[in-house]
Amino acid sequence: MARNPNATPVPVERGSSPVVVTDSRNRQLRDLRISVTDRCNFRCVYCMPKQIFGRDFEFMERADLLTFEEITRLARIAVAHGVEKIRLTGGEPLLRKGLEELVGMLAALRTPEGREVDIALTTNGSALAVKAQALKDAGLKRVNVSLDSLDDATFKAVNDVDFPVAKVLAGIAVAHEVGLGPIKIDMVVKRGQNDQDIVPMAAHFKDSPYILRFIEFMDVGSTNGWKMEQVVPSAEVISAINAELPLEEVAANYPGETSVRWRYRDGGGEIGVISSVTQSFCHSCTRVRVSTEGKLFTCLFATDGHDLRALIRNGCSDEELSAVMAGIWRERTDRYSELRTATTNEIRAGKKKIEMSYIGG
Numbered sequence: 001m002a003r004n005p006n007a008t009p010v011p012v013e014r015g016s017s018p019v020v021v022t023d024s025r026n027r028q029l030r031d032l033r034i035s036v037t038d039r040c041n042f043r044c045v046y047c048m049p050k051q052i053f054g055r056d057f058e059f060m061e062r063a064d065l066l067t068f069e070e071i072t073r074l075a076r077i078a079v080a081h082g083v084e085k086i087r088l089t090g091g092e093p094l095l096r097k098g099l100e101e102l103v104g105m106l107a108a109l110r111t112p113e114g115r116e117v118d119i120a121l122t123t124n125g126s127a128l129a130v131k132a133q134a135l136k137d138a139g140l141k142r143v144n145v146s147l148d149s150l151d152d153a154t155f156k157a158v159n160d161v162d163f164p165v166a167k168v169l170a171g172i173a174v175a176h177e178v179g180l181g182p183i184k185i186d187m188v189v190k191r192g193q194n195d196q197d198i199v200p201m202a203a204h205f206k207d208s209p210y211i212l213r214f215i216e217f218m219d220v221g222s223t224n225g226w227k228m229e230q231v232v233p234s235a236e237v238i239s240a241i242n243a244e245l246p247l248e249e250v251a252a253n254y255p256g257e258t259s260v261r262w263r264y265r266d267g268g269g270e271i272g273v274i275s276s277v278t279q280s281f282c283h284s285c286t287r288v289r290v291s292t293e294g295k296l297f298t299c300l301f302a303t304d305g306h307d308l309r310a311l312i313r314n315g316c317s318d319e320e321l322s323a324v325m326a327g328i329w330r331e332r333t334d335r336y337s338e339l340r341t342a343t344t345n346e347i348r349a350g351k352k353k354i355e356m357s358y359i360g361g
């Protein structure tokens, strides 16, 4: 087992096709989401509630985190298995020191056919104004920015750290200026918290270069107190906007796209809805996730992951790592959102689902 970890990469020569892997439902592995930190400077109530993630919460030590070299190695192997998009998440990924360096390492990867890999990032936007240019220069292609309201009081109540909307909007503007687009703005809609802001958000971002997306509040993890009645179905979101700003549905950009696209009939741009609760999309889910300390998860609502860090730090070869990753995907059966009901949480009592702040969206 103890081979030199710097052994030659997975034997897939440039110009040949990737060793494509499909799971038990014939879903091809295409998207890799990598959480680079479990820390965040926000305490969004639906993701990282303060009462759980307070001052005494023990975040991971630096030595526990995958290094940039380990992340890049995993990514290189995943790309050899068909991954074409890599999304960096967290916690808040811009808190990870030297993130541009990792972006540069990932941007150097090529698919077996020689194509660039699409490197994207999901952020709360708090440090975007400062970091956007360096990330762009390192090879980052796109950013998604979470913004749950334009109303400062509502936004501060959601992020629970008094962070102002204006700073996030400033970060979005800089990211646009440096060319990290099309920028997607993600709003998690929770009834009784920010559903009154659906139409104002749409009106604000209409006729802008940004794509606003409305995400149904999900029962990710087991700390956000999720209830079905707090979910605002996407159909309701669309009809609220359509009543004031007429919309028409648009075809997906690619198979497996999580967002359903709509555009303003007057040419005023595009919005999207992500409906994991009311219109599940598990049938076309091509996403795998790696946590900050190197566990592989095949579903956002998983309870258990596969420890790849142990394999790596025990000196396994690329071929062994590749075989393990491919094997995990091939055995994948996940379809949580198809099975979800208002009582799914009780049924899974005793097995804690992974937290959004740990694995990223």
Ligand code: SF4
Pocket (backbone or CB within 6 Å): 276, 281, 282, 283, 285, 286, 287, 298, 299, 300, 301, 334, 335, 336, 337, 338
């Ligand atoms: S619930 Fe799991 S399998 Fe279904 S779309 Fe989400 S991540 Fe994919």
